[in-house]
Amino acid sequence: MLQCEISIILIIFVVYFLRVHRLYANFFIHYNHVYCTNSTNIECVRLTHVF
Known part of the structure; x- marks a missing residue:
């Protein structure tokens, strides 16, 4: 019961x-x-595609 x-x-x-x-x-x-539109940071772009 508890497991359920x-x-x-x-x-x-x-x-x-x-x-x-x-x-x-x-x-x-x-x-x-x-934030990314103002910079060409590859890390920032990669972070955006994680979600």
């Missing part, structure tokens, strides 16, 4: 985390895009 509850909590946490992460990723890409 832990599984449900984990699934909810993962879904919630992915949703929040997507929100932060969109913000990060937008912020990085503004």
Whole structure:
């Protein structure tokens, strides 16, 4: 019984985390895009494509 509850909590946490992460990723890409347009930093461009 406890194992089942832990599984449900984990699934909810993962879904919630992915949703929040997507929100932060969109913000990060937008912020990085503004930053990247002013420079030709390959690291910056590579970071943007991670998400």
